[in-house]
Amino acid sequence: MNIGLITFHRAENYGAVLQAYALQEFISDNFRNCDVKIIDYRSVPIESAYSYRKLILSGNPIKIMAKILLRGPRVYQTKRNFKEFVNKRLVISETFNYENIETAKNEFDCIVAGSDQIFNLAMTNHDMGYFLQGEKHSRNNSSCSVISYAASTGTIPSDEAYQSELLNLLKSFDGLSFREKSSYDWCTRHGLRCQVNADPVMLLDAEKWSKLAKKSRVKPYVLYFCVQSIENEMKTLEFAKKKASELECELCFLSIYGSIHDKEIQRLQSTKPEEFLGLIKNAECVVTDSFHASVFSIIFHKNFFVETNIKNNARILDLLELTGLSCSSMKNGTVMNPEKKIDWKSIDTILEEKRKETYDYFREYIQ
Secondary structure, three states, rough: EEEEEOOOOOOOOHHHHHHHHHHHHHHHHHHHEEEEEEEEEHHHHHHHOOOOHOOOOOOOOOHHHHHHHHHHHHHHHHHHHHHHHHHHOOOOEEEEOOHHHHHHHHOOEEEEEEEOOOOHHHOHHHOHHHHOOOOOOOOOOOOOEEEEEEEEOOOOOOOOOHHHHHHHHOOOOOEEOOOOOOHHHHHHOOOOOOEEEOHHHHOOHHHHHHHHHHOOOOEEEEEEEEEOOHHHHHHHHHHHHHHHOOOOOOOEEEEOOOOOOOOOOOEEEOOOHHHHHHHOOOOEEEEEEEEEHHHHHHOOOEEEEEEEOOOOOOHHHHHHHHHHHHEEEEOEEEEEOOOOOOOHHHHHHHHHHHHHHHHHHHHHHOO
C-alpha cells in the first residue's frame, strides 16, 4: 500500500522536520506492507518564509550589508543542515506544486495530511495544496483516501468567510485528526467527526530517538533553547543562568536564527537536527519556550522547565496537563509548582497509550 504524507517537511525548523521523520517512521514500523513517502509539495508561501531574501536581503542597504556579514554564513550553514537532513532521513516523492498536487491522489492509496499547522490558512496564505486541492481543482475519481493526522488549524479567526472556507475544505477529508483540542472543539461544534492525537514526535520512544541523536558536547551543561524573541524572555534567560549556576554547569544557548551576546553563555550555531536531539538527551537540564523541546525532554526523562507566557501556548499547556508536569511550567521565568518528583514510569505509560490510539486511528484507513 502506498502512503503519502503532506506536511511542512522543508521548513527550517527542528520540530517541523523531526515530526515529519517521526510520522514516516511510525507508519513504516507498524504497517510493514506500506511504502511510505513524504509528498514533496513545494509551497511558495511556506518556503518563502525561510528564504535567504527574507532572512538576509530585507531592510535598508546598511542593514542588509550588516546581516550579510554577521548572519549570512550562519544562515547558509543552517539551510544546508536542514536540506541534508531532508535528503538523508526522509523518503521523498517526486515534486508537486499547486498546479499538479491533485494528481498525487493517483500515486498513493492513502494520503495523510499533517502534522503541523497545514490547516492554518493565514500561515499558508490559503494554499489549497495542503487540502489536496490545486489550481485546477475538480472532482477526482481516484480511490485514494485522504485523512489528516495531528494537523493544526492554528487560532481560527472570527471572520465568517474564513471559517466557512476552512469548514468546506475539511469536509472533503475521509478522516480528521487534530493536534490541539481547540481545533477539535471548533470542528465538533460545526458537526465534523474528528479526534485529537499526539504530535508525531511522541510516537517514537527514547530508544528510537537515541539512534538519531548525535552528541556534540563533553562538559556538563544546561540547554536554553529559544524559539520566541529573546528580547521578550529576559526573565526566562535569568532563570536559565541561575539553574546553570546551581548545577555548576555551563549554559548553552540555541536558537535557529536568533542570537544573544553574553559572555556567560555558550552560543550554539548552525546545529543539525540530530545534534539538537543530542543536546536535549545529554543536558543536565533544559530551559525552553518550545513545545517540541519539551516533548523530547519528556521522552529522554530530562529535568526541564518551559515558559508558558508566550503566544500560541495551547499545545504546551495541553502537554503539561496530559503528563501531569505542572512542576515544569514557568511564567515569566518563575516556576509555578516547584519541588514535585516526576514519575517517569507513569508518563511513559501515558505516551504508550497515545501511540496505541494513533495505531488504532491509522488501522481504519491503512490495510
